Amino acid sequence: MIENIKGLTKQLLEEIGEDPSRDGLIKTPDRVAKAWKFFSQGYSANLDDIVNEAIFEEDCSEMIIIRDIEFFSMCEHHMIPFFGRCHVGYLPNKMIIGLSKIPRIVDVFSRRLQIQERLTGQIAKTIEELLDPVGVGVVMEGRHLCMQMRGVEKQNSFATTSAMLGQFRKSAETRAEFLSIISKEKF
Numbered sequence: 031m032i033e034n035i036k037g038l039t040k041q042l043l044e045e046i047g048e049d050p051s052r053d054g055l056i057k058t059p060d061r062v063a064k065a066w067k068f069f070s071q072g073y074s075a076n077l078d079d080i081v082n083e084a085i086f087e088e089d090c091s092e093m094i095i096i097r098d099i100e101f102f103s104m105c106e107h108h109m110i111p112f113f114g115r116c117h118v119g120y121l122p123n124k125m126i127i128g129l130s131k132i133p134r135i136v137d138v139f140s141r142r143l144q145i146q147e148r149l150t151g152q153i154a155k156t157i158e159e160l161l162d163p164v165g166v167g168v169v170m171e172g173r174h175l176c177m178q179m180r181g182v183e184k185q186n187s188f189a190t191t192s193a194m195l196g197q198f199r200k201s202a203e204t205r206a207e208f209l210s211i212i213s214k215e216k217f
Contacts, residue, residue, distance in 0.1 A: 031063075031067065032060075032063045032064070032067065033063075035059075035062060035063035035066050035067075036059040036060055036062070036063045037059070039058060039059040039062040039063065040059045043055060043058065043059075068141075069104055069141060070104075070141060070142060070143075071141050072137065072138045072139055072140065072141035072142040073141075073142055075137075075138040075141070077135070077138065077156065077160075080131065080134045080135065080138060081127065081128075081131050081135075081160065082131075084127060084128030084130075084131050085125055085126070085127050085128075085160060085161065086125070086126055086127075086128075087124055087125060088122065088124070088125070088126045089124070090122045090126055091121065091122060091164075092121075092122075093119055093120070093121055093204075093207065093208065093211070094119065094120055094121075094122060094126065095117065095118070095119040095208065095211055095212065096117070096118050096119075096129060096132045096133065097115075097117040097118075097119075097211070097212045098115050098117065098216070099115065099116040099117070099118065099132070099133045099136050100113070100114075100115060100116075101113060101114060101115070101116050101136050101137070101140040101170070101172075102140060103140040103141065103142070103143075103144045103146075103149060103172075104142075104143050104144065105143075105144070105145070105174060105175075105176050106143035106144055106145055107145070107176065108176040108180070109143065110174075110175045110176045110179065110180075111175050112144075112146060112172045112173060112174040112175060112176070112189075113172060113173055114170060114171045114172035114173055114188065115170070115171050116136050116140075116150075116153065116168065116169070116170045116171075117167075117168065117169045117170075117212040118132050118136070118153060118154075118157065118166075118167070118168050119166070119167045119168075119198070119208045119211070119212070120157055120161065120163040120164075120165065120166045120167070121163050121164035121165045121166075121196070121197055121198075121204070122161065122163055122164070123161070123162055123163050123164050125161045125162065125163070126161070127157075127160060127161060132157070135153060135156055135157070136153055138156075139152040139153055139156070146170055146172050146174075146189055146191050147191050149170065149191075150168050150169075150170045150191040150192060150193045151168075151193045153168045153170075153193070154166045154167070154168040154193035154194075154195050155193075155195070158195050158196070163196065164196055164197045165194075165195060165196030165197030165198040165199070165200075165201075165204060166193070166194075166195045166196060166198060167192070167193070167194050167195075167198040167205065167208045168192065168193045168194075169190065169191070169192045169209070169212060170189075170190070170191050170192075171188055171189070171190050172188060172189050172190075172191075173187075173188045174187075174188075174189060
């Protein structure tokens with residue numbers, strides 16, 4: 031993978047009129063290849079390894095929320111970054127997951143070529159499959175460089191997507207509680 035991406039990057043530099051042998055660009059193909067290996071590590075991630083048996087039986091029925099999880103991804107349409115915050119909440123059904131595992135799940139799916147709409151749903155469905163909770167809510171807020179750098183060129187725009195499953199979809203009260211908590215000021 032690394033060698034192929036290095037070759038493609040060198041070819042890209044030539045195609046746009048650059049000289050890949052000039053001083054500032056000599057190491058660029060190697061840097062780009064290493065960056066793409068990191069950006070795309072979600073394809074090779076194994077959820078079982080990520081979760082690492084950190085699912086526990088617990089007599090807990092109140093909402094659990096991890097908010098302001100920073101994420102970055104690459105837009106599959108332009109291969110340009112988008113990034114922002116993700117908020118995940120769930121209502122347990124006797125099973126909980128280690129708190130650090132939720133941001134790791136966000137990373138698994140965000141480190142692939144993505145669209146924010148799919149990414150939001152993948153996170154929610156994974157939590158649902160792992161825990162069989164009463165409900166799951168995921169809200170993502172993202173800044174898309176494809177909208178800011180090209181096309182409409184709107185630097186202050188951001189996209190908000192949500193996935194509400196189970197009780198979060200059925201109950202306006204549950205959904206409102208989740209949305210209220212994620213919109214509060216940080217402590």
